[in-house]
Amino acid sequence: MSSSIYHHVRSNSHESGVTFIELLVVIVIISIVAALALMQRPSANEQFKRQNAARELKVAFERARFDSVKRRAEGVLQASVTVTTNSYTLSTDVNPNATGLESVASDLSGANITIAGFTSMTLPVTVTFDRRGEASAVDGSGYVNPQFLVCNGTCPVTPTSSTANIxxxxxxxxxxxxxxxxxxxxxxxxxxxxIPTTTGISNMVSLP
Structure with a gap:
């Protein structure tokens, strides 16, 4: 009787246990999942760096615009942002003393971030904001449409949401x-x- 009970207990423990093969399969699956997660991590970090750089460039433009509007800046005192391949420089009246602009440069080369013209324009490009907040942009050849690609490394010919921001x-x-x-x-x-220069505009209004 006792021998039968002992055999029954051993059988149940064997059936409810985990074999070496099953344990090995579980370990392999966990290793594969962990490896895939580690492979995705650098890509996620690169995307975060790029998106952060694009946001900071956007903020630089907004700061320049706000500065020009606030000071009602004209001429050489208009705030601007100059964009190159690996950096951008924000020029505003920081003090403000209305005697000149102070420039602050942001270098993106350390983060492996590249900026390129989305349209047919050649960097560097300077975007200037007038007293009304309106923007004008020029490169070496003249006025351009300021649209910038911010990329990880070299900007691809066909940008995607995972490789660039505009x-x-x-x-x-x-x-x-x-x-x-x-x-x-x-x-x-x-x-x-x-309006022809010969056209006169009367500043008098006659009332009945």
């Missing part, structure tokens, strides 16, 4: 941060009606 400055001075695969809006030139 920082767009509109003619009215607003700044937008878009995914790399977004299609930036286009802005038509304003229609301006020319």
């Amino acid at each position: 920082v767009l400055v509109t003619p009215t001075g607003t700044v937008n941060l878009l995914a790399g695969n977004a299609t930036p809006p286009t802005f038509a030139n304003a229609n301006v009606t020319s």
Whole structure:
């Protein structure tokens, strides 16, 4: 009787236990999942760095715009942001003393971040904001549409949401941060009606 009970207990313990093969399979699965997680981690870190750099560039444009509007800046005292391939420089009247602008440069090369022109423009590009907050941008050849790609390393020919961000400055001075695969809006030139210089405008109003 006791021998039968002992055999029954041993059988149950064997059936409820884990074999070496089963344990080995579990360990292999855990190792694969951990390896995949470690492979994804650098990619996530790179995306975070790029998105953070794009946000900081957007903030730099917004600070320049606010500074010009606040001071009603004109001419050489207008705040601006100059963008190069691996850096950008914010020029504002920090004091403010209305006697000149102070420049603060941000270097992105250490984070392996690259900036490129989304449209046909050549860096460096300087975006200047007037007293009304409106933006104008120039490169070495003239006025350009300020749309910048912020990328990890070299900017790809076909950017995607996982490889780039777009920082767009509109003619009215607003700044937008878009995914790399977004299609930036286009802005038509304003229609301006020319008035002949011989046309006089009376400043007198006759009342009945």
